[in-house]
Amino acid sequence: MCPRRISLACALLAAAASGAAFAQASAAFPCKIVKFVVPYPPGGSSDLLARMLVPGMNKLLDTTVVVENKAGAVGNIGTAQVSAAESDGCTWLLGNSSNIVVSRNLYKLTHDPVEYLKPVAEAAAVPMVLYVNANLPVKTFDEFIALLRKNPGKYSYASPGSGSTHQLLTEMMKIEFGLQAEHIPYKGSGPAIQDVIAGHVAFAFEGTSAIAPHVAGGKVKALATTGAARSNVLSTVPTMKELGHPKFVATNWYGVFVPAKTPDALVARLNAGLRQVVKSPEIVESLRKLDSRASDLDVAGFARFARFVQEEIPFWKSLADQTGVKVD
Known part of the structure; x- marks a missing residue:
């Protein structure tokens, strides 16, 4: 097992591109209501993190982001729901290492999350x-x-x-x-x-x-x-x-994902918005209490997070093969 970040670390913090990001953020967001799917029951780390992000994103995008808990099959049910959703920016997923890059090695999925989802930003790592x-x-x-x-x-x-x-x-x-x-x-x-x-x-x-x-x-x-x-x-x-x-050396990472065909311009806007929200002192402190640490993705755009997810794929496949884990 190689040293990894299985990562809930506070990423998303790039102020460098703030000029364009602010201009984008001020424009009307194409969705009046955004469904933010958490593929686990209420009260867990994924649910808590998603609800942390919602108030800031509501204000920044001038829209209504609603958390929907869609639990089942170790996160696979909610993940499949977002994978099959319209690519219009109106449906988001709070994904993590388990339901994005681990389950695909162990379950027969109708939608491979790596193929059907596009990474927006890492949210945290613990x-x-x-x-x-x-x-x-x-x-x-x-x-x-x-x-x-x-x-x-x-x-x-x-x-x-x-x-x-x-x-x-x-x-x-x-x-x-x-x-x-x-x-x-x-x-x-x-x-x-x-x-x-x-x-x-x-x-x-x-x-x-x-x-x-x-x-x-x-x-x-x-x-x-x-x-x-x-x-x-x-x-x-x-x-x-x-x-x-x-x-x-391992940390469990969490990130925001959207359907794969969502336009890059919209994904870039969401990435910049999320990084802006996570810069707030309240969320920085909340993430610290969750044991979140800064990562090398802090100043990265969505393309860097997408590369990170790709880098995780062979590691988890190798680990699944080595351990011989079977779904019970």
């Missing part, structure tokens, strides 16, 4: 954290690995769904350290976290922002994070890189 049930008799990552090696097959792990980045990352860890643990897929991160807390499953990977409150409350123990640097919200937890495992 590292993952390996966490365990509070009563598991380990305090460190090394103790955790030793425990699983001594008890092959005794402990199971949770994920928010088959084919998720969480599952692939765990399966890669199993291969790397010679572990045996059964995969228990859930319908979202919330139920997975609750079953780790309850002790029905022993451990899981999750975004740092989602698990940090449970760590602070003593409900679970965090053993390691996958960021290139220590987490903003779990600063006492070592990174996998610090522990001598640089293959596990």
Whole structure:
């Protein structure tokens, strides 16, 4: 597993092209109502991020952006809906690494998101954290690995769904350290976290922002994070890189997508608008609390984000092939 950004990092911030962007933003937007599809249930990271962006985009575009949660099949249902929508700029998707570049390797999809969607801008990127049930008799990552090696097959792990980045990352860890643990897929991160807390499953990977409150409350123990640097919200937890495992540098990325035939001029306008919105102090602070970090896409237009998505494709295909993950 090569060092990657599986990325929720605040991108979208280019002020360099602001002159043209402001001129475009002031013109009437072609849609009176924009449907912003979140392919997951309300309350998760994707939903929260989309709703963060809406007020600023409403004001900037002088339109009404409405979030629509279209959950199911690990994000594939909502993703397919946007893939098949009109290319008029009136339907957006809050996509992430799972439903854009992972699922295509594991599911038989009616619409390949890489082919049927056009990247607009990265919205954020957040590292993952390996966490365990509070009563598991380990305090460190090394103790955790030793425990699983001594008890092959005794402990199971949770994920928010088959084919998720969480599952692939765990399966890669199993291969790397010679572990045996059964995969228990859930319908979202919330139920997975609750079953780790309850002790029905022993451990899981999750975004740092989602698990940090449970760590602070003593409900679970965090053993390691996958960021290139220590987490903003779990600063006492070592990174996998610090522990001598640089293959596990990974962040889960999120971005805005539109149907593939949407005109480039309109996509450029949305890209500039999103970058303007994310510059606001309120959103910068909100993203920091979500453990979002700046990335090299901060000053990039939509073409750079499109290249980034293309760069992710072979990595995730290779990881799916190496782990042999099958949809449960």
